[in-house]
Amino acid sequence: MSEGHSTYTPKTGIERWFDARMPLPRLIYDSFVAYPVPRNLNYMWTFGGILSIMLASQILTGIVLAMHYTSDTNLAFDSVEKIMRDVNSGWLLRYLHSNGASFFFVAVYIHIFRGLFYGSYKAPRELLWILGCIIYLLMMATGFMGYVLPWGQMSFWGATVITGFFSAIPLVGNWIQQLLLGGFAVDDPTLNRFFALHYLLPFMIAGVVVLHIWALHVVGQSNPTGIEVKSKTDTVAFTPYATIKDAFGMIVFLFFFAYFVFYLPNYLGHPDNYTVANPLKTPAHIVPEWYFLPFYAILRAITFNIGPINSKLGGVLCMFGAIAMLFLVPWLDTSKVRSAVYRPWYKLFFWLFVADAVLLGWLGSQPAEGGGLLTLLIGEFTGNYVGYAQAATLFYFAFFLVIMPVLGLIETPRRLPNSITEAVLEKNKGGSGHPAGATAAPETKG
Amino acid sequence: MKKILTSLALLGLVVAGTAAIAAEEEHNPAAPTHFPINEPKEMSWSFAGPFGTYDKAQLQRGLKVYKEVCSACHSMNLVAFRTLEGLGYSEAQIKTLAAGYTIHDGPNDAGDMFDRPGKPSDHFPAPFPNEQAAASANGGAAPPDMSLLAKARGVERGFPRFIFDIFTQYAQGGPDYIHSLLTGYDQTPPAGMVIPEGTHYNPYFLSGVSLKMPKPLSDGQVTYDDGAPQTVDQYARDVSAFLMFAAEPHLEDRKKTGFRVMVFLLLFGALVYMTKRRVWADVAH
Numbered sequence: 001m002s003e004g005h006s007t008y009t010p011k012t013g014i015e016r017w018f019d020a021r022m023p024l025p026r027l028i029y030d031s032f033v034a035y036p037v038p039r040n041l042n043y044m045w046t047f048g049g050i051l052s053i054m055l056a057s058q059i060l061t062g063i064v065l066a067m068h069y070t071s072d073t074n075l076a077f078d079s080v081e082k083i084m085r086d087v088n089s090g091w092l093l094r095y096l097h098s099n100g101a102s103f104f105f106v107a108v109y110i111h112i113f114r115g116l117f118y119g120s121y122k123a124p125r126e127l128l129w130i131l132g133c134i135i136y137l138l139m140m141a142t143g144f145m146g147y148v149l150p151w152g153q154m155s156f157w158g159a160t161v162i163t164g165f166f167s168a169i170p171l172v173g174n175w176i177q178q179l180l181l182g183g184f185a186v187d188d189p190t191l192n193r194f195f196a197l198h199y200l201l202p203f204m205i206a207g208v209v210v211l212h213i214w215a216l217h218v219v220g221q222s223n224p225t226g227i228e229v230k231s232k233t234d235t236v237a238f239t240p241y242a243t244i245k246d247a248f249g250m251i252v253f254l255f256f257f258a259y260f261v262f263y264l265p266n267y268l269g270h271p272d273n274y275t276v277a278n279p280l281k282t283p284a285h286i287v288p289e290w291y292f293l294p295f296y297a298i299l300r301a302i303t304f305n306i307g308p309i310n311s312k313l314g315g316v317l318c319m320f321g322a323i324a325m326l327f328l329v330p331w332l333d334t335s336k337v338r339s340a341v342y343r344p345w346y347k348l349f350f351w352l353f354v355a356d357a358v359l360l361g362w363l364g365s366q367p368a369e370g371g372g373l374l375t376l377l378i379g380e381f382t383g384n385y386v387g388y389a390q391a392a393t394l395f396y397f398a399f400f401l402v403i404m405p406v407l408g409l410i411e412t413p414r415r416l417p418n419s420i421t422e423a424v425l426e427k428n429k430g431g432s433g434h435p436a437g438a439t440a441a442p443e444t445k446g
Numbered sequence: 447m448k449k450i451l452t453s454l455a456l457l458g459l460v461v462a463g464t465a466a467i468a469a470e471e472e473h474n475p476a477a478p479t480h481f482p483i484n485e486p487k488e489m490s491w492s493f494a495g496p497f498g499t500y501d502k503a504q505l506q507r508g509l510k511v512y513k514e515v516c517s518a519c520h521s522m523n524l525v526a527f528r529t530l531e532g533l534g535y536s537e538a539q540i541k542t543l544a545a546g547y548t549i550h551d552g553p554n555d556a557g558d559m560f561d562r563p564g565k566p567s568d569h570f571p572a573p574f575p576n577e578q579a580a581a582s583a584n585g586g587a588a589p590p591d592m593s594l595l596a597k598a599r600g601v602e603r604g605f606p607r608f609i610f611d612i613f614t615q616y617a618q619g620g621p622d623y624i625h626s627l628l629t630g631y632d633q634t635p636p637a638g639m640v641i642p643e644g645t646h647y648n649p650y651f652l653s654g655v656s657l658k659m660p661k662p663l664s665d666g667q668v669t670y671d672d673g674a675p676q677t678v679d680q681y682a683r684d685v686s687a688f689l690m691f692a693a694e695p696h697l698e699d700r701k702k703t704g705f706r707v708m709v710f711l712l713l714f715g716a717l718v719y720m721t722k723r724r725v726w727a728d729v730a731h
């Protein structure tokens with residue numbers, strides 16, 4: 001952790017010169033060389049590094065794409081096709097960028113689920129977690145606006161549907177919607193401001209990433225046991241230990257990324273987006289990008305009015321509420337034990353929550369048909385997507401608002417090891433007589 | 447790791463169960479609720495898979511079908527003649543091919559519009575001056591531009607096939623769909639089905655029971671000079687492959703580059719992994 005004792009000693013004249021004026025080499029040395037990391041981190045901890053290279057890759061490919069892109073409703077679609085056909089390696093840049101967005105979200109979802117599994121959000125890491133949630137929100141805004149830029153059918157209708165959410169807000173809703181659109185419908189002003197914002201937001205993300213890393217370096221990394229670092233034997237130096245492990249994690253991730261870019265570049269997209277936007281022709285099913293599908297399912301699950309709240313506003317509130325839950329997690333979890341490794345019940349519910357999120361994602365891609373939860377209970381199983389979505393939404397919120405707070409109070413955790421070093425040594429003793437707490441799987445990797 | 451796998455398997459079962467229940471829908475052949483009625487037939491394409499390449503002879507035949515049949519109604523605005531080098535034509539052949547088209551250009555120095563023979567840098571001229579003209583000449587529905595048709599059409603694969611598609615690298619939904627549609631005419635609709643006036647029944651059509659386009663191809667309609675069978679099925683295969691090329695002219699380049707990238711990442715990954723083992727050898731973790 002950051003004890004504040006810098007071990008950096010400038011060796012060359014230039015280093016001494018800098019160190020006396022602006023100690024940048026010292027900052028780099030302390031942050032990325034000598035920085036102590038827990039020795040028991042598994043590969044789930046490589047996703048922070050993976051996310052930073054994805055951000056860098058998105059910004060680099062994005063800047064070059066912007067050099068060839070035209071944000072005019074009459075030209076946008078053809079300008080993207082010009083990139084695909086005539087710009088040198090344009091097809092590669094564009095496929096890297098569009099699939100890069102998807103893999104950015106793959107990585108961020110693994111990163112978030114890792115945090116939920118190992119209790120990484122607990123004191124003193126609440127602020128670190130919230131900064132991460134802000135990055136996630138900014139990513140969603142950036143991803144959504146980026147999907148509008150190629151000006152295909154899904155771009156246009158996705159933008160129409162999503163900006164339409166805001167009109168559900170009482171009093172100021174229509175004003176916000178018109179401000180977003182720059183008019184009364186998705187048109188040229190919308191495309192231009194989305195392009196401007198799509199170029200701006202990644203740099204805001206980069207800014208919040210700096211704060212995220214700063215906060216991380218103050219409180220130090222959590223680890224699979226959830227026990228704080230107690231002595232020097234609990235840690236290893238960032239370089240070479242974490243650097244080489246992160247590098248390997250990155251290469252494996254890039255392998256999957258490259259597989260999609262080169263062999264399945266349109267797998268994660270929608271065919272309709274290769275048809276130019278047509279305001280007079282609504283596609284049969286308007287579906288957002290896959291990374292929004294769970295929230296889209298929650299939005300459409302609210303098909304009923306609750307008092308003064310109509311179903312549209314209710315859906316929007318639930319959708320934003322689903323994201324807001326993440327911000328509250330540090331205070332919703334009442335358990336004193338961080339890691340799910342030592343919490344058998346939480347671990348079970350965590351995996352059910354993962355399954356629930358995947359199910360919601362699938363439901364978000366299906367048409368909003370069926371009688372709903374009540375008819376599901378009396379046996380309407382066939383094609384009752386709304387019913388399943390309502391059940392899954394109920395579990396989603398119950399996980400945060402009921403299971404997390406209650407479980408922390410009633411669950412008996414397994415025996416915790418005294419230190420990270422003890423946990424590591426217990427585990428390495430081998431198969432005989434599984435020591436309690438060191439048996440659970442994910443932390444044995446790496 | 448084992449726990450993760452068991453959890454994933456469990457998760458898969460939950461999703462599979464729901465999907466199976468959802469798939470079991472009531473069936474009335476005269477009033478289908480989901481389109482297409484029939485799923486596209488999966489054909490074998492030379493450009494499928496990690497080492498796929500275009501069959502140049504097939505693309506040339508496909509171009510012939512486009513020129514002699516499709517282009518009467520369908521534009522292909524995004525494709526330049528020079529792109530056809532990918533079909534194996536020489537520069538001189540493309541010049542001749544382009545010169546066969548008349549391009550409306552201008553204004554010239556006198557301010558007049560004029561017609562001139564096409565150049566390799568020109569794009570295929572559209573059969574109608576604008577969308578309205580195209581729609582009014584075709585019973586109210588403008589024939590779609592064909593430049594991206596092979597990527598703009600695709601039937602949803604559904605669970606669990608969309609999972610398998612990742613491993614089989616299935617990315618031929620567009621050409622499969624076009625081939626099935628073109629060979630899917632001449633079928634008798636189920637008794638009681640209402641086919642709107644001026645449309646043609648085709649159980650492979652993506653968004654309804656019938657479409658405005660009449661059966662475009664018939665046996666022997668286009669003369670091939672390379673001995674390939676002159677059948678509707680062959681025409682449909684060839685033009686579908688050509689449309690895939692029109693939509694994705696850099697496909698071969700992409701797959702070739704991809705293979706090099708994958709080999710590099712494998713080797714580099716192996717080296718980094720061995721280095722990692724060495725670095726961590728002295729630390730229990």
